[in-house]
Amino acid sequence: HDTHHMDASARTGAEPTAGTGTPPPFTPFSVRMPVPPVLRPVSTKGDADVYVLPMRPSTAEIFPGHPAPVMTFGGTFIGPTIRARAGRTVRIHYANKLDRGATVHLHGGHVPPDSDGYPMDLIEPGRSRVFEYPNRQEGATLWYHDHTCRKEAEHVYRGLAGFYLVEGEDERDLRLPAGRYDVPIMIRDGRFDEKGHMIFEPSPMPTTLHTNGQLQPYFPVDARRYRFRVLNATLHRIVELDLGGLEMVQIASDGGLLPEPLPRTRVMLVPGERVELVVDFSQQAIGSKLVLTDVYGGAKEPVMRFDVKRRVPDPSRVPARLRPLPPLPAATTVRDIKLSMTASGEEFAINDKTFDHNRVDARIEEGTTEIWSITNTDPADTPFGPVDHTFHMHLVPFRVLDRDGKPPLPGENGLKDTVLVRPGETVRVQATFTGYKGRYLYHCHLQEHSDIGMMAQMEIV
Numbered sequence: 001h002d003t004h005h006m007d008a009s010a011r012t013g014a015e016p017t018a019g020t021g022t023p024p025p026f027t028p029f030s031v032r033m034p035v036p037p038v039l040r041p042v043s044t045k046g047d048a049d050v051y052v053l054p055m056r057p058s059t060a061e062i063f064p065g066h067p068a069p070v071m072t073f074g075g076t077f078i079g080p081t082i083r084a085r086a087g088r089t090v091r092i093h094y095a096n097k098l099d100r101g102a103t104v105h106l107h108g109g110h111v112p113p114d115s116d117g118y119p120m121d122l123i124e125p126g127r128s129r130v131f132e133y134p135n136r137q138e139g140a141t142l143w144y145h146d147h148t149c150r151k152e153a154e155h156v157y158r159g160l161a162g163f164y165l166v167e168g169e170d171e172r173d174l175r176l177p178a179g180r181y182d183v184p185i186m187i188r189d190g191r192f193d194e195k196g197h198m199i200f201e202p203s204p205m206p207t208t209l210h211t212n213g214q215l216q217p218y219f220p221v222d223a224r225r226y227r228f229r230v231l232n233a234t235l236h237r238i239v240e241l242d243l244g245g246l247e248m249v250q251i252a253s254d255g256g257l258l259p260e261p262l263p264r265t266r267v268m269l270v271p272g273e274r275v276e277l278v279v280d281f282s283q284q285a286i287g288s289k290l291v292l293t294d295v296y297g298g299a300k301e302p303v304m305r306f307d308v309k310r311r312v313p314d315p316s317r318v319p320a321r322l323r324p325l326p327p328l329p330a331a332t333t334v335r336d337i338k339l340s341m342t343a344s345g346e347e348f349a350i351n352d353k354t355f356d357h358n359r360v361d362a363r364i365e366e367g368t369t370e371i372w373s374i375t376n377t378d379p380a381d382t383p384f385g386p387v388d389h390t391f392h393m394h395l396v397p398f399r400v401l402d403r404d405g406k407p408p409l410p411g412e413n414g415l416k417d418t419v420l421v422r423p424g425e426t427v428r429v430q431a432t433f434t435g436y437k438g439r440y441l442y443h444c445h446l447q448e449h450s451d452i453g454m455m456a457q458m459e460i461v
């Protein structure tokens with residue numbers, strides 16, 4: 001199920017990596033899944049919560065007992081979680097203590113252009129920058145990650161990513177599982193050498209999933225409801241989650257709560273997508289162990305295991321109504337977006353053009369609503385065949401109108417910012433461009449594709 005089939009190390013500028021042997025052995029479900037720490041503000045006075053977050057090299061034991069070099073926010077392989085409140089500004093001082101330039105994008109954030117992490121506008125080593133996130137948006141599961149031009153895939157792969165959770169006013173009364181029962185889960189993938197170090201070398205070789213930075217961890221749970229915020233932060237793997245047939249109630253997608261809960265037994269996630277799932281363990285026997293498995297394309301790879309430990313009272317619930325969708329104003333413009341690689345498979349483009357920061361690809365009047373009709377036009381005869389792409393838009397969420405004229409996939413009826421676009425498929429989305437003027441990106445979120453050109457920019461005027 002690998003969608004990537006090229007020797008792109010030269011094209012992405014990845015450093016050659018030492019070691020190619022067989023990774024060290026590991027015992028499944030032997031390490032507890034860490035929950036990324038919540039970052040404490042250095043100040044909560046006045047109009048904003050202020051944070052300091054260094055980007056720095058560190059080590060992580062993805063293979064227990066084998067410390068491996070990684071790039072981090074704040075020293076942990078999954079960066080610390082930032083908890084923001086809708087309507088209250090967060091200001092973050094990012095200090096770059098890495099050996100190279102980097103920048104930070106808040107994926108799903110409605111932010112001014114100079115805080116969006118433009119790929120050419122890097123924070124150089126030894127420098128720091130303040131980004132401001134006004135959080136004038138609905139509560140949702142966002143994430144922050146590097147967006148360095150042509151290096152984003154490698155930087156994110158090596159660790160530069162974390163969760164950013166916006167809590168909506170409306171969420172307090174819903175009584176969804178909260179506190180330690182609200183758990184972010186970041187799924188990533190990697191290839192490893194004999195020392196357990198990460199190999200960054202895009203290739204058709206299969207990768208191994210890791211979850212909150214651990215290979216197939218276990219997570220002790222109480223026999224009650226949990227809210228899991230799941231992010232697919234892999235480079236190019238689609239995952240489809242199955243919990244042994246147990247119901248997972250989807251309550252949110254990329255842009256926050258759905259109008260109403262959606263019970264599911266399988267949940268597909270493409271890179272960049274988030275989903276919030278409420279799982280109720282109260283009917284499970286104490287001592288039972290439930291494996292969350294990736295079953296995409298016939299795979300059967302354990303992601304993690306939930307170990308049910310004890311009975312506790314559960315005051316949480318999942319209300320029948322969650323959050324009404326905002327009105328969808330009529331569109332005044334329709335745009336066609338073509339995602340495709342060239343016949344040689346050498347270049348990845350949007351509307352036949354690779355990314356050029358000097359070029360504006362779409363000029364949009366602030367406040368207007370548009371329909372974007374996105375088609376995967378990969379030619380059939382490339383050396384790699386047509387591959388899946390995704391489409392992600394910065395600044396504003398969109399609604400998925402249809403897929404080849406048919407209804408959107410399950411769970412796609414809420415606010416979205418990242419969607420799958422299969423070979424030959426046309427996905428129509430509708431967005432209203434409000435709030436800020438300036439340049440923002442849209443791109444395939446398979447970061448190896450956007451790194452080599454499948455990215456473009458719009459200017460809101």
Ligand code: C2O
Pocket residue numbers: 105107145147272392394441443445
């Ligand atoms: Cu998560 Cu421009 O991306």
Ligand code: CU
Pocket residue numbers: 105106107108392393394395
């Ligand atoms: Cu984004």
Ligand code: CU
Pocket residue numbers: 388389390444445446449450454
């Ligand atoms: Cu792509």
